Structures are given as structure tokens and as C-alpha cells.
Amino acid sequence: MKNKNSEKKRNRSQRLGLAVLAVTALLMLTFSACSEGGSTELENSGFESGSGASIDGWSQYNYKKDYEGNTDCTQITLTSMEFSGQCVRIVSQDQNDARIYQEIQVQPESNYCVKFDTLYENIDADVPETERGAGLNVSVKDGLERSGSLYGSVSEWQTVTVYFKTVADQKSVELTIGIGGYGAESSGTAYIDNVRIEKVDSVPEGEVAFSAAVSSSGGQDAPSASIWMKLLFLLLAGGVIAFVIVVSLKADKENAAKNNPLSQKNPLLNKKDFIILIVLVVVCSVMSFYKLGNAYAASSYWKASEAGEYVIVEFDQTETVARTVYSNNIPANNNAVSYTVYYETEDGSGEYESVFSIKAGAFFEWEHVDSSFTTRRVKIVSTRSGLGVNEMGFFRKNDSGEYEKLNVTVAETSYNKELNENHNPAMLFDEQDTVEPYSSYMSSTYFDEIYFPRTAYEHIHGYPVYEITHPPMGKILMSIGIRIFGMNPFGWRFMGTLFGVALVPLMYLLGLKLFKKRIYAFTAAFLMMFDFMRLAQTRLATIDSYSAFFILCMYYFMYDYFSQKSYEKKPFWKSLLPLLFCGIMFGLGASTKWVCLYAGVGLAFLFFLAKYLEADDIASGRALPANKEKSWFTHNFIPTCCACVVFFIVIPAAIYILSYIPYMAPSPDKSLIDIVLDNQTYMFNYHSGLTEGHPYGSAWYTWPINMRPIYYYSGSNANLAEGMSTSIVSMGNPLIWWTGLACIFPAAFYAWKKRDKGILVAFVGYAAQFLPWILVTRVAFIYHYFTAVPFMIFMIVYVIKNLIEDGVISKHVLWIYLALVLVLFIMFYPVLTGREVSRSYIDNFLRWFSTWSF
Ligand SMILES: [Ca+2]
Ligand SMILES: [Ca+2]
Structure with missing residues (x-):
């Protein structure tokens, strides 16, 4: 009897649970119906409310901080300027995707005009034009498109105007303004104030409206289960x-x-x-x-401490390099070029010409570059600090099309003995027996191994x-x-x-x-x-x-x-x-x-x-x-x-x-x-x-x-x-x-x-x-x-x-x-x-x- 009673009780409590769920669902439906057709008013559009990193009404997205735990790269804070009281300042020391955003109600298939005042400095200033990120731009969170980009610096406050177009069934967007974009990171400083948005009937001639369509899976907080x-x-x-x-x-x-x-x-x-x-x-x-x-891998690395460090290696004779391979250690926390590889031209002038560059890349994964060049000497020069490279190797192709490893001798380096061993450029060529022309799971990380073994390695060191x-x-x-x-x-x-x-x-x-x-x-x-x-x-x-x-x-x-x-x-x-x-x-x-x-x-x-x-x-x-x-x-x-x-x-x-x-x-x-x-x-x-x-x-x-x-x-x-x-x-x-x-x-x-x-x-x-x-x-x-x-x-x-x-x-x-x-x-x-x-x-x-x- 006792058990039957307890079962009844349980059934009752389950039914009660379901009833509560049903009522909650109903309330949520009613609430969402009421909130339809709301205004496009932005809260705290002039940034006068809030202080420091807490900006009333606005949320922050900071890729380096949110996903890599790097809090040093970017600061997003309120600051006072003579222009118009408080404004928001975004400073990214290094390439990042850092933005502020706020959700607004919109109408589907409509055009919107966004204006804001800005002063910006050094946006992607040191980055070659072809490698620039999204710069200073406007977009919607998880959007597939964004506005045009602003780069460089301006000395006076400017008003920027951009347009976007919502898509069918779109009732809200999270409007974002900031430096960088998804997969298009940028660096620099931007001051932003007085963000205005209004619905417009059409986009003026000569202006382009970016689509506010978002990727279907989104990147917002996960919705709760249905x-x-x-x-x-x-x-x-x-x-x-x-x-x-x-x-x-x-x-x-x-x-x-x-x-x-x-x-x-x-x-x-x-x-x-x-x-x-x-x-x-x-x-x-x-x-x-x-x-x-493999129970072996190249692991002694060269990690430049500044731009301009270099190593020159020499082949036994002039060779035509068909393939260069290298394996990176811990990637730098930016995707910019870290090293440039040059070869000495054959005209005897002693001049070097660049062949390719090395970016952050994957951890302990052999990568290859198939640019062909003929030379006796190769020079690798750092363009910034941060990236460790384990080893590099060169291959020529023989008559039957197979790769043959080239013997290399370190001829000259910029090594400064006061720096620690990891900063010795010669470490790039001290494990030549690990160098192979092809890479497989036997010699490289695969899938999520770029995360876990890397961290195990970090724990050790x-x-x-x-x-x-x-x-x-x-x-x-x-x-x-x-x-x-x-x-x-x-x-x-x-x-x-x-x-x-x-x-x-x-x-x-x-x-x-x-x-x-x-x-x-x-x-x-x-x-x-x-x-x-x-x-x-x-x-x-x-x-x-x-x-x-x-x-x-x-x-x-x-x-x-x-x-x-x-x-x-x-x-x-x-x-x-x-x-x-x-x-x-x-x-x-x-x-x-x-x-x-x-x-x-x-x-x-x-x-x-x-x-x-x-x-x-x-x-x-x-x-x-x-x-x-x-x-x-x-x-x-x-x-x-x-x-x-x-x-x-x-x-x-x-x-x-x-x-x-x-x-x-x-x-x-x-x-x-x-x-x-x-x-x-x-x-x-x-x-x-x-x-x-x-x-x-x-x-x-x-x-x-x-x-x-x-x-x-x-x-x-x-x-x-x-x-x-x-x-x-x-x-x-x-x-x-x-x-x-x-x-x-x-x-x-x-x-x-x-x-x-x-x-x-x-x-x-x-x-x-x-x-x-x-x-x-x-x-x-x-x-x-x-x-x-x-x-x-x-x-x-x-x-x-x-x-x-x-x-x-x-x-x-x-x-x-x-x-x-x-x-x-x-x-x-x-x-x-x-x-x-x-x-x-x-x-x-x-x-x-x-x-x-x-
Ligand atoms: Ca203001
Ligand atoms: Ca090495």
C-alpha cells in the first residue's frame, strides 16, 4: 500500500510539473506577442549611462577574451571626450574581433539607416592591405554580411552612415559596432558615440545596404530546449x-x-x-x-622575441627547392605574418627575394609550401614576436618526381645569447631527421588535437x-x-x-x-x-x-x-x-x-x-x-x-x-x-x-x-x-x-x-x-x-x-x-x-x- 501511495504522489507531482510548464509556455507566448512591433529606439545611444567597462544597454563581444581567455588584447570602456560627453572606446592592441551590440526590434524586409559619430586611430595600420580584417564596421551579430570598413586614422570626429536591409520574418537584430569581424580580425582604436538608427523607405542611390540575414545556427546564447x-x-x-x-x-x-x-x-x-x-x-x-x-617529433623551436631576427641556411650546392615544410609550436594569438622566408637570388648580387610567409597556423602539424625557387641560401626573418616554429625542411624533386630532403647547414643567425634558448633561430634546423615531405596523423596533430595536447604541453612547461x-x-x-x-x-x-x-x-x-x-x-x-x-x-x-x-x-x-x-x-x-x-x-x-x-x-x-x-x-x-x-x-x-x-x-x-x-x-x-x-x-x-x-x-x-x-x-x-x-x-x-x-x-x-x-x-x-x-x-x-x-x-x-x-x-x-x-x-x-x-x-x-x- 505504502508504495502505491508514494507512486500516486509522484504522479501528482509530475502532473503538477507539466501544468507549470504549460502555464509558463502560455505566458511566454503572450509576452512575445506583446513585444512585437516595438520601437527601434536604442538604449543609451549617447553612452552617458554607465562607467568603465559597464555600458548600460550594451553588451560586449570580444573574441580573444571570450574564446581564448586573453584579456590583454582588447579593452572596451566608456571614456569622456570633449565631443559629446561620454563615448565608448575600443582599443585592440592586436588583431581581434571586438564589438559592442544591442538588440533592437525591426520589421522584416525593411531598410534601416544607422549613423554614429566616431574618431579612430591606426585601424589595421601596420597590416598590409591584402591581409586587413574587417576594420571599423557595423554589422548585426552572427550576420552573414557587414558594412564597408574604415581603416587608418582620422583626426576629427566624423559621422558615419551605413544602411542594412532586414530579411523575411526578421523581427529583431543585434546591432553591432566595433573593430574586426568574424574571421576578419583587426587592430586599432575607435571612439564611438551617438548611435542612431531609423527605418528608411529606400536606400539612397550610390549607397549599399548590407543584408541583416544571420547564419541559421547563430552564435547567440543557446535557446532552451523546446x-x-x-x-x-x-x-x-x-x-x-x-x-x-x-x-x-x-x-x-x-x-x-x-x-x-x-x-x-x-x-x-x-x-x-x-x-x-x-x-x-x-x-x-x-x-x-x-x-x-610517431614516437618522435620536432619540438625544439625558435620563437622570435622581436621583428628582424633571422637565420640563414646553406645547401651543399645550388638547389631547386620544390617543397618546404615546417611545423609550428604554440601559435601566436594573432593570425598575422610572423616570419618571411627569402632565398638568395642567383645573380650574385647577394640580394634576397621573398617566397612565402608563416602565420600562426596549427600546433605541431607539419605544413607544406610548394613554391619552387633555385638558390644556395635561404633566409628566414621574423616580422613580429610570439610564434614558435619547431622545425623547417627543404625538398627537391628528383627525376622520378620523388621528394629528396636537402641537407642544410646553419650559416648565420641573429642569435643573442642573452635571450633564452627558445629564441635561438638555429633551433629551426636542429631536428632534420624528423623532417618528412608528407604529413599524416602519424607525424601531426589531427582534429581536436590542436587543443588538448597543446594544453597538456602548456601544463608541463x-x-x-x-x-x-x-x-x-x-x-x-x-x-x-x-x-x-x-x-x-x-x-x-x-x-x-x-x-x-x-x-x-x-x-x-x-x-x-x-x-x-x-x-x-x-x-x-x-x-x-x-x-x-x-x-x-x-x-x-x-x-x-x-x-x-x-x-x-x-x-x-x-x-x-x-x-x-x-x-x-x-x-x-x-x-x-x-x-x-x-x-x-x-x-x-x-x-x-x-x-x-x-x-x-x-x-x-x-x-x-x-x-x-x-x-x-x-x-x-x-x-x-x-x-x-x-x-x-x-x-x-x-x-x-x-x-x-x-x-x-x-x-x-x-x-x-x-x-x-x-x-x-x-x-x-x-x-x-x-x-x-x-x-x-x-x-x-x-x-x-x-x-x-x-x-x-x-x-x-x-x-x-x-x-x-x-x-x-x-x-x-x-x-x-x-x-x-x-x-x-x-x-x-x-x-x-x-x-x-x-x-x-x-x-x-x-x-x-x-x-x-x-x-x-x-x-x-x-x-x-x-x-x-x-x-x-x-x-x-x-x-x-x-x-x-x-x-x-x-x-x-x-x-x-x-x-x-x-x-x-x-x-x-x-x-x-x-x-x-x-x-x-x-x-x-x-x-x-x-x-x-x-x-x-x-x-x-x-x-x-x-x-x-x-
Ligand atoms: Ca556621448
Ligand atoms: Ca627544432
């Missing part, structure tokens, strides 16, 4: 919660009625298990580490931190591999691949607890091992490998707590051990990636459900606590909850805060707590504003069906023979993912029918890792499903186990299924690991759908 998505989330999450509660209650009751033990016994590992584990780890390691990346959109733990772990193997592709990928391998024995161990039989534990580990995404995702040096591992560990320990009765443990503290380990894993996970916080919701649910079931056991007389005289509530529940505060809040918070230690070296003036708090604010804003589309982005509901694999690497600079191809793509093994999708309801059916508590942990894990994405409106990728995959695999194994035990299928079916999974894995292995295969093989055998582009 009401339908919220309802769907509530329905699915509520369904899983209700299901897990009901099944676990029934399981305990019926087990007690049958005099079965209420605590699940974990099988002990024996020699056979160890042999299986060793074989799994060896096989998985071989295929995961095979050709992971105490440099300013670049990748700050996730907490530091993943990069700290990655840096261990770099410390062991050096700053090279193998080094920066090693730890992630190792954690990816560790997922396999972990699946075996948790599988053994869940299913009690070796064969099913093996099946779970086998499916994990031969899932495509495990391989592709953990060979790439991002941080998803770590978060997947920690999440699985959390559930591994919480399973013990959920499936065993703490009141049966003697002494009491032993019952707390799984919680302690779970909490540590939670701390490590949360300080790697916020996605692990979803797991925390699942863990909390399992914990409180376990405690509720224990309370129910005792209230209903199903079980007696270890010490009858002491009440369960005061001697078990309260102390356990206190311990959980330590395990799930204090310890994780300590791990989380300490993980920021690598941030301290580059910011010696800031306290660790300030560093942590600043980064939390930044991450929150970043993730809630991340709505830009991405060609390989995909919606949550397409993940289980494997619709949109993400293409990481296409081998564009590799040395491919005619008709050959090399790719790295992250996707699921269709035979695992599709089977998994098909197994969710059968697994629920069996869990219900057999009153099976253990598998409920997999349902909670799957729901906690997958369902939150329904509410997430930022761009997401198929790899966000990765942390849910282990739980889906457990559901597959659970269904197979029950089908076999019920005599529906024989074990042969299982072996055939595993064999087919393996066959698919072997077929796809080349495109998961960047092996060279013929294009026609990929097109004919692997691209089953047009959305599978690789």
Missing part, C-alpha cells in the same frame, strides 16, 4: 526512474519471500578470469597501439593555458604520456589509448558482477573491445577516453552499494568503501569533463534508492540490521549520508580544485580559488553559448542509429598512391549499436520478469549519460554518446543471456553474433585507424549510407 523536448525528457527520465524503483522494490520483496539473500554476492576472480583478462588486454593493446603515431573549456584533469593525465614518451604523437595519445584499453577489462569485471558468469562477462568485454568508437575515440588525443573510463568506474563501485545491503556489512565502515571509491572516481571524472556530472545524478539516484530499499527492508521486517538494538536510521543512514558528503562533495571538490594547479605557474598573481572560480564562469558561459553549427554535428536521436559518423582525418597531406585513401572516422559498430537499440525494451522486459536488480544499474547509467542530451541545445556530436555505450552493451549481453537461459536461442547464436561483430570490425579497421586502403573498397563496402562520409 517544450516537446522537455516533455519527452520528463517522460523518458520519469519512466526509467519509475521502472527502476518498482523493479528493485519487487525484487527485494520477492527475494525476501523466497528466503533468497537480499545482498548479491560478487563472484570471486580465479585463475581463468586472470587468463581471460590478460588475453583481452594484450589483444586490445596490440590493435589499439598499433601505428598510434607552465605556459598560459589554452584549452579552458573543460576542467584540467584530462590534460594532466595526457601530460603523463608526454613526460614519458616526449612531445610527439605517440606521447600525447598514449594515456588516452591506455584508458581506452582499460575499458575492456573493466567491462569484464563489471560484467562478471552483473551476470555472474564468465561467458557473459567475456561477451561484454568483447563487444567493448570491438566497438568502432572505443578504438577511434581513444586513439585520438581528446579527453573522452578518460571521462568514459571514470564514469564506468563510478558505476562499477555504485553497483556494489546498490546490490548489497549495507546493514549486513560488519563492521559498518566496510559498507562505505564502495562509496569512497565511487566518490574518488566521481572527482576524477568531474575534473576531466562536465559530462561526468550527469553520471553524478545517476549515482545519487542509485544511492538514495538503495537507502530507501534498506529502510523499507527494515520497516517491513524483511531484514534485521546487524545490531538489533541500534536503529538503522541513526546508526546507518545518518553516518552514511555524512560520509557521502565527504566522499561526493569534499573529496571531489578537493580533486577538482587541485587539478587547477597547472594554471598557477602562468598566473602567479592569482589564488588557486580565484583561478578555479574564473574558469567555472568561463566554462559555463562557453558551453551555454555554443550553438554554432558544425558539418559533423548531429542531434542526440541520430546517435543510437549511427547516422552521422564524425570524420576526424582525411589524410589530405599524406603521400597516397593513385586511388588510395586514408581516413579516421568515429562511429559505432552497427552490429553493436543497432542491436543495443533493439535490446532496450527486451532488457526492460527481462528485468521486470526476473525481478533483476543488478541490470537496473545499466538502465540508470544509460539514461543518465544519454537523456540529458535531449535538453542540450548546443551543437553535439556522435561521440557524446560514447559514455552511454558501455551501459548499452550490458543490455545487449543481458538480453542474450536471458534468451539463452530461457532456451530461446542456443549459445551458437552468441558465437555467431560475436563473430559477425568481429568481421565488421576487421572490415572497418582501416577507416578507424587511418590505414591506407583503396578508395573503391571504402565506397563499395563501407559507405552503407550517404550520411556516412569518410
Whole structure:
């Protein structure tokens, strides 16, 4: 009776929740209807209200600050000028996209005239005309077009007039004025005052109106999920919660009625298990580490400290250079030319002619330039400070068209010994054996490796931190591999691949607890091992490998707590051990990636459900606590909850805060707590504003069906023979993912029918890792499903186990299924690991759908 009542209560509260949502939606609709047709009045158009960096009515966009954490480049502040009281001043020392903006109401398909007064200085003054950014301009936020640009300086206040045209259905725009534009950064100073906007019937002859159309995906704050998505989330999450509660209650009751033990016994590992584990780890390691990346790379670099530093190198004789390659270290925080490469002309005049220039470019990625020149001497001259270049190499082409590396000798440098070694231009030519004419994932970073290994490297050296959109733990772990193997592709990928391998024995161990039989534990580990995404995702040096591992560990320990009765443990503290380990894993996970916080919701649910079931056991007389005289509530529940505060809040918070230690070296003036708090604010804003589309982005509901694999690497600079191809793509093994999708309801059916508590942990894990994405409106990728995959695999194994035990299928079916999974894995292995295969093989055998582009 008691349970029915609590269910009724729950239903009531759910209904209440829905009613509140419905009323809120209605209010929002009414409100938006009222606000239609508002004025185009600008608030604080003369900038008289506000002071310093807080400008009433206006928001600021500052690319370098918002996305790179660089607060030094640009200042946007109010200042007083004789012209007309206060005005806004934008100062960008370096190339940036920095603007102020304000939302205004507009009418669709109308013309608007914007006027403002301005005084500006040195806009892109030192930048060659062809490399100038957007200059001082007017646009709308996320707009596809902008007004004309102003460059240089003026000595008197000017009034600028521009026009724009709204498009169909456009009811509001965010009007922006500033220096630079998206992908067109500029530097300089601008004073802006008295912004006026009015609707005009037509654009005067000779004037051009830019379109106010915005990119469809926008870059504004992410819209919240639609009401339908919220309802769907509530329905699915509520369904899983209700299901897990009901099944676990029934399981305990019926087990007690049958005099079965209420605590699940974990099988002990024996020699056979160890042999299986060793074989799994060896096989998985071989295929995961095979050709992971070169264990060498050029890493000693030249970073000019000012313009005019140079190095001259000499070939053994006059040569015709056909290809020049170079690899950059940490890019400068601007995209301007940092070095110019010259060659000595052959006329004996000793004069040099420029061939190409080097800009910021990608981190540890070999780039090539195919400008041909004939010379004996090459001179590289810095044009500004900031960019480190690891190494440079030259190739000639022989008669059969192959590249041959040219021997170079450093003839002369501007090296000033008082500067540190990184400023020695000769470092550009000290690792010539790493120089290769072609580049591939074996020698260069690919996909998001420009972020994570770079930051791991920065942590090691105490440099300013670049990748700050996730907490530091993943990069700290990655840096261990770099410390062991050096700053090279193998080094920066090693730890992630190792954690990816560790997922396999972990699946075996948790599988053994869940299913009690070796064969099913093996099946779970086998499916994990031969899932495509495990391989592709953990060979790439991002941080998803770590978060997947920690999440699985959390559930591994919480399973013990959920499936065993703490009141049966003697002494009491032993019952707390799984919680302690779970909490540590939670701390490590949360300080790697916020996605692990979803797991925390699942863990909390399992914990409180376990405690509720224990309370129910005792209230209903199903079980007696270890010490009858002491009440369960005061001697078990309260102390356990206190311990959980330590395990799930204090310890994780300590791990989380300490993980920021690598941030301290580059910011010696800031306290660790300030560093942590600043980064939390930044991450929150970043993730809630991340709505830009991405060609390989995909919606949550397409993940289980494997619709949109993400293409990481296409081998564009590799040395491919005619008709050959090399790719790295992250996707699921269709035979695992599709089977998994098909197994969710059968697994629920069996869990219900057999009153099976253990598998409920997999349902909670799957729901906690997958369902939150329904509410997430930022761009997401198929790899966000990765942390849910282990739980889906457990559901597959659970269904197979029950089908076999019920005599529906024989074990042969299982072996055939595993064999087919393996066959698919072997077929796809080349495109998961960047092996060279013929294009026609990929097109004919692997691209089953047009959305599978690789
Ligand atoms: Ca003013
Ligand atoms: Ca070097």
C-alpha cells in the first residue's frame, strides 16, 4: 500500500510539473506577442549611462577574451571626450574581433539607416592591405554580411552612415559596432558615440545596404530546449526512474519471500578470469597501439622575441627547392605574418627575394609550401614576436618526381645569447631527421588535437593555458604520456589509448558482477573491445577516453552499494568503501569533463534508492540490521549520508580544485580559488553559448542509429598512391549499436520478469549519460554518446543471456553474433585507424549510407 501511495504522489507531482510548464509556455507566448512591433529606439545611444567597462544597454563581444581567455588584447570602456560627453572606446592592441551590440526590434524586409559619430586611430595600420580584417564596421551579430570598413586614422570626429536591409520574418537584430569581424580580425582604436538608427523607405542611390540575414545556427546564447523536448525528457527520465524503483522494490520483496539473500554476492576472480583478462588486454593493446603515431617529433623551436631576427641556411650546392615544410609550436594569438622566408637570388648580387610567409597556423602539424625557387641560401626573418616554429625542411624533386630532403647547414643567425634558448633561430634546423615531405596523423596533430595536447604541453612547461573549456584533469593525465614518451604523437595519445584499453577489462569485471558468469562477462568485454568508437575515440588525443573510463568506474563501485545491503556489512565502515571509491572516481571524472556530472545524478539516484530499499527492508521486517538494538536510521543512514558528503562533495571538490594547479605557474598573481572560480564562469558561459553549427554535428536521436559518423582525418597531406585513401572516422559498430537499440525494451522486459536488480544499474547509467542530451541545445556530436555505450552493451549481453537461459536461442547464436561483430570490425579497421586502403573498397563496402562520409 505504502508504495502505491508514494507512486500516486509522484504522479501528482509530475502532473503538477507539466501544468507549470504549460502555464509558463502560455505566458511566454503572450509576452512575445506583446513585444512585437516595438520601437527601434536604442538604449543609451549617447553612452552617458554607465562607467568603465559597464555600458548600460550594451553588451560586449570580444573574441580573444571570450574564446581564448586573453584579456590583454582588447579593452572596451566608456571614456569622456570633449565631443559629446561620454563615448565608448575600443582599443585592440592586436588583431581581434571586438564589438559592442544591442538588440533592437525591426520589421522584416525593411531598410534601416544607422549613423554614429566616431574618431579612430591606426585601424589595421601596420597590416598590409591584402591581409586587413574587417576594420571599423557595423554589422548585426552572427550576420552573414557587414558594412564597408574604415581603416587608418582620422583626426576629427566624423559621422558615419551605413544602411542594412532586414530579411523575411526578421523581427529583431543585434546591432553591432566595433573593430574586426568574424574571421576578419583587426587592430586599432575607435571612439564611438551617438548611435542612431531609423527605418528608411529606400536606400539612397550610390549607397549599399548590407543584408541583416544571420547564419541559421547563430552564435547567440543557446535557446532552451523546446517544450516537446522537455516533455519527452520528463517522460523518458520519469519512466526509467519509475521502472527502476518498482523493479528493485519487487525484487527485494520477492527475494525476501523466497528466503533468497537480499545482498548479491560478487563472484570471486580465479585463475581463468586472470587468463581471460590478460588475453583481452594484450589483444586490445596490440590493435589499439598499433601505428598510434610517431614516437618522435620536432619540438625544439625558435620563437622570435622581436621583428628582424633571422637565420640563414646553406645547401651543399645550388638547389631547386620544390617543397618546404615546417611545423609550428604554440601559435601566436594573432593570425598575422610572423616570419618571411627569402632565398638568395642567383645573380650574385647577394640580394634576397621573398617566397612565402608563416602565420600562426596549427600546433605541431607539419605544413607544406610548394613554391619552387633555385638558390644556395635561404633566409628566414621574423616580422613580429610570439610564434614558435619547431622545425623547417627543404625538398627537391628528383627525376622520378620523388621528394629528396636537402641537407642544410646553419650559416648565420641573429642569435643573442642573452635571450633564452627558445629564441635561438638555429633551433629551426636542429631536428632534420624528423623532417618528412608528407604529413599524416602519424607525424601531426589531427582534429581536436590542436587543443588538448597543446594544453597538456602548456601544463608541463607552465605556459598560459589554452584549452579552458573543460576542467584540467584530462590534460594532466595526457601530460603523463608526454613526460614519458616526449612531445610527439605517440606521447600525447598514449594515456588516452591506455584508458581506452582499460575499458575492456573493466567491462569484464563489471560484467562478471552483473551476470555472474564468465561467458557473459567475456561477451561484454568483447563487444567493448570491438566497438568502432572505443578504438577511434581513444586513439585520438581528446579527453573522452578518460571521462568514459571514470564514469564506468563510478558505476562499477555504485553497483556494489546498490546490490548489497549495507546493514549486513560488519563492521559498518566496510559498507562505505564502495562509496569512497565511487566518490574518488566521481572527482576524477568531474575534473576531466562536465559530462561526468550527469553520471553524478545517476549515482545519487542509485544511492538514495538503495537507502530507501534498506529502510523499507527494515520497516517491513524483511531484514534485521546487524545490531538489533541500534536503529538503522541513526546508526546507518545518518553516518552514511555524512560520509557521502565527504566522499561526493569534499573529496571531489578537493580533486577538482587541485587539478587547477597547472594554471598557477602562468598566473602567479592569482589564488588557486580565484583561478578555479574564473574558469567555472568561463566554462559555463562557453558551453551555454555554443550553438554554432558544425558539418559533423548531429542531434542526440541520430546517435543510437549511427547516422552521422564524425570524420576526424582525411589524410589530405599524406603521400597516397593513385586511388588510395586514408581516413579516421568515429562511429559505432552497427552490429553493436543497432542491436543495443533493439535490446532496450527486451532488457526492460527481462528485468521486470526476473525481478533483476543488478541490470537496473545499466538502465540508470544509460539514461543518465544519454537523456540529458535531449535538453542540450548546443551543437553535439556522435561521440557524446560514447559514455552511454558501455551501459548499452550490458543490455545487449543481458538480453542474450536471458534468451539463452530461457532456451530461446542456443549459445551458437552468441558465437555467431560475436563473430559477425568481429568481421565488421576487421572490415572497418582501416577507416578507424587511418590505414591506407583503396578508395573503391571504402565506397563499395563501407559507405552503407550517404550520411556516412569518410
Ligand atoms: Ca556621448
Ligand atoms: Ca627544432
